[in-house]
Amino acid sequence: MTGYSKEEALGKNPRLWNSGEQPESYYAKLWSTISSGEVWQGEIVNRRKDGTTYTEEMTITPVIQDVGNPANRYFIAIKQDVTERKRSAEMLQNSENKYRVLFETRPMRTG
Numbered sequence: 001m002t003g004y005s006k007e008e009a010l011g012k013n014p015r016l017w018n019s020g021e022q023p024e025s026y027y028a029k030l031w032s033t034i035s036s037g038e039v040w041q042g043e044i045v046n047r048r049k050d051g052t053t054y055t056e057e058m059t060i061t062p063v064i065q066d067v068g069n070p071a072n073r074y075f076i077a078i079k080q081d082v083t084e085r086k087r088s089a090e091m092l093q094n095s096e097n098k099y100r101v102l103f104e105t106r107p108m109r110t111g
Helices: 024-035 083-105
Strands: 040-047 053-064 073-081
Touching: 024 040, 024 053, 053 083
Parallel strands: none
Antiparallel strands: 040 053, 053 073
C-alpha cells in the first residue's frame, strides 16, 4: 500500500507516511486514545514512497502486556486503502448533483 519494502518500513517512525493533510491535533487525539488503552478508528491521508497520497481507513488496537511498563505497549493496526471507494463515491455524488440541476431547471410543460 505504501510502496515501501518491509525492510524500508520496519522500525521507522510512522511519520514517514505523513501527507501533512491532517493537523497535529488529529494525531494527538489518535495517540491520546490508543495510549489510554482505547481503540481508535478513522481515516488518514498518507503518502506513498512515490509521493502520491492515498486514504487509509484504519483501526488501531493497543496491546498492553504490562500496564506498569510503557515499553511493553504495542499496537495492532488494521488498514485498508479506500482511495478508489472514496473517489467513486465523489464521482457518483457529482453526477447526481448534475442530474438534479438539469431536472430542477428544465421547463415544465403544462396542459
